[in-house]
Amino acid sequence: MGIVAQGPDMTGSPTIRPADPDxxxxxxxxxxxxxxxxxxxxxVYGLGADATNERAVAAIFLAKDRPRFNPLIAHYATxxxxxxxxxxDGRARxxxxxxxxGPLTLVLPRRADTRLAELASAGLASAAVRVPAxxxxxxxxxxxxxxxxxxxxxxxxxxSPTLAEHVAASLGERVGLILDGGxxxxxxxxxxxDLTGPFPxxxxxxxxxAEDVAALVGPLVHAEDDAGRPxxxxxxxxHYAPRTRLRLDARDVAAGEALLAFGPDGLPGAAVTMNxxxxxxxxxxxxxxxxxxxxxxxxxCAGIAVMPIPGHGIGRAINERLRxxxxx
Ligand code: TXA
Ligand code: MG
Numbered sequence: 001m002g003i004v005a006q007g008p009d010m011t012g013s014p015t016i017r018p019a020d021p022d023x024x025x026x027x028x029x030x031x032x033x034x035x036x037x038x039x040x041x042x043x044v045y046g047l048g049a050d051a052t053n054e055r056a057v058a059a060i061f062l063a064k065d066r067p068r069f070n071p072l073i074a075h076y077a078t079x080x081x082x083x084x085x086x087x088x089d090g091r092a093r094x095x096x097x098x099x100x101x102g103p104l105t106l107v108l109p110r111r112a113d114t115r116l117a118e119l120a121s122a123g124l125a126s127a128a129v130r131v132p133a134x135x136x137x138x139x140x141x142x143x144x145x146x147x148x149x150x151x152x153x154x155x156x157x158x159x160s161p162t163l164a165e166h167v168a169a170s171l172g173e174r175v176g177l178i179l180d181g182g183x184x185x186x187x188x189x190x191x192x193x194d195l196t197g198p199f200p201x202x203x204x205x206x207x208x209x210a211e212d213v214a215a216l217v218g219p220l221v222h223a224e225d226d227a228g229r230p231x232x233x234x235x236x237x238x239h240y241a242p243r244t245r246l247r248l249d250a251r252d253v254a255a256g257e258a259l260l261a262f263g264p265d266g267l268p269g270a271a272v273t274m275n276x277x278x279x280x281x282x283x284x285x286x287x288x289x290x291x292x293x294x295x296x297x298x299x300x301c302a303g304i305a306v307m308p309i310p311g312h313g314i315g316r317a318i319n320e321r322l323r324x325x326x327x328x
Contacts, residue, residue: 013172014038016164019136019179027177028143031056036063036174038153038167039140040181041132043103043190043206044160044290045167046075046150047175048140052115057149061119063174066156071122072149073105073190074129077142082106082129085114085147091217092195098216101133103186104208107194120149126196136181152189153178157241159290159325162187166294187287188317197221205317207286242297242304246326249308256302260292262309272299282315289318293325 017023019040027037034056037048047063049056051074060072076082079100086108088096095106107128110121121127129147132138141148152160154170161167164180191206193213199221202210214220244258252267253259259270263280266273274292276285296304306326309318 014168014175014178016168016178016180019181023177023179024136024139024143027140027179030177031140031144031146031148034059035176036060037140038161038164038171038175038178039137039148039150040134040164040179040184041075041137041150042134042184043132043186043188044162044184045153045164045178046132046137046148047153047167047171048075048148048150050144051075051120051147051149052117053146054117054119057117057119060149060151063171064151064154064156066151070151070156071124071128072120072151074116074120074127074147075137075141075150076129076131076147077138079131081131081147082108085111085116086127086129087111089195091200094216095193095195095213096131099208099212100131101138102131102208103133103188103190103206105130105190105192105204107192107196107203109196116147117149126194128192130190134181134184136179140179159242159293160189162287162290166291183287183291185287187289187291188314188321191317205320207283207314207317209313209316241325241327242293244297244301245303246322247303247305248322248326250305251308253305254303257305258296258299258301258303260296260304260306262307267305267307270305271301272296276309282310282313282318285309286314286318289321 030037034053049060105128107126110127116127153167154161162184164178167178186207191208192204194201194203200217201221253269258272261275276288
């Protein structure tokens with residue numbers, strides 16, 4: 001293909017390419033040179049760089065305007081990859097066997113001979129690792145031959161991208177190449193489990209639920225109760241914030257508000273309504289959440305009323321994102 005594969009084009013917008021083998025090969029060349037590539041995973045789009053290259057990892061922080069202290073996840077093509085760079089204990093192996101490839105990230109001690117850049121861990125003695133399930137992500141990582149450090153491919157403070165177009169709108173010319181793999185099936189970032197302490201802690205809720213984790217590795221501690229544990233900086237308030245004010249657990253719609261509905265019965269009075277799942281399916285709601293927040297944010301409404309979302313299963317992760325988006 002004769003398309004320019006790296007670097008911004010003449011108009012300053014990034015190149016979005018369908019994630020075919022040619023585009024994956026072009027992306028691999030960008031990564032080898034220490035450049036950035038946005039790629040789809042089953043959770044959200046990631047902004048990837050060679051996780052073993054300090055300068056490449058530094059470029060991620062610059063592109064996202066991300067505070068230096070927020071560490072990144074290293075992504076591997078196969079479940080036997082992470083053991084090269086972090087120490088997996090029995091608990092980690094049980095979780096890996098059950099959920100990799102998939103939307104689960106494990107925080108584990110870095111090996112003394114780890115290849116992972118210091119900056120990927122933001123100076124911590126631990127590193128976050130995951131094996132994504134998306135075939136494009138796995139093909140890209142395998143072709144690159146190194147783990148890829150990849151945060152969500154949005155500027156800090158914005159909702160995570162679940163479409164290639166979201167990445168382009170958020171990062172613009174800061175990313176040269178975006179691999180388009182369509183809409184992300186899960187739609188929420190991976191569950192993050194910290195295994196560096198005696199008891200596992202959920203640092204971020206996701207599609208793999210706390211119950212799923214506890215069933216395999218026993219009782220969990222609440223990260224916020226554990227003073228000895230560095231809090232996951234991803235827990236910062238307003239991490240997932242749209243610009244428009246959110247009102248949660250809404251039972252009515254105020255003048256000028258848009259409605260983010262859930263279930264078969266909407267609410268009257270909204271100028272614009274989007275329904276996370278008319279069938280009240282939490283998995284469907286998770287997949288729609290960030291795209292609908294972005295769309296309502298762009299609608300020019302005075303506020304967004306959000307109907308109550310059940311807190312079980314992945315509903316807990318949805319409510320965690322909504323609470324954070326509503327703070328501040
Ligand atoms: O689904 C996902 O996880 C997506 C896709 C692209 O894989 N990635 C993602 O990355 O959401 P990011 O950087 O937006 O979130 C990574 C989370 C943050 O909350 C970060 O603080 C936490 O993982 N984290 C990473 N390394 C850590 C460490 N060593 N200790 C504690 N928390 C860590
Ligand atoms: Mg993020």
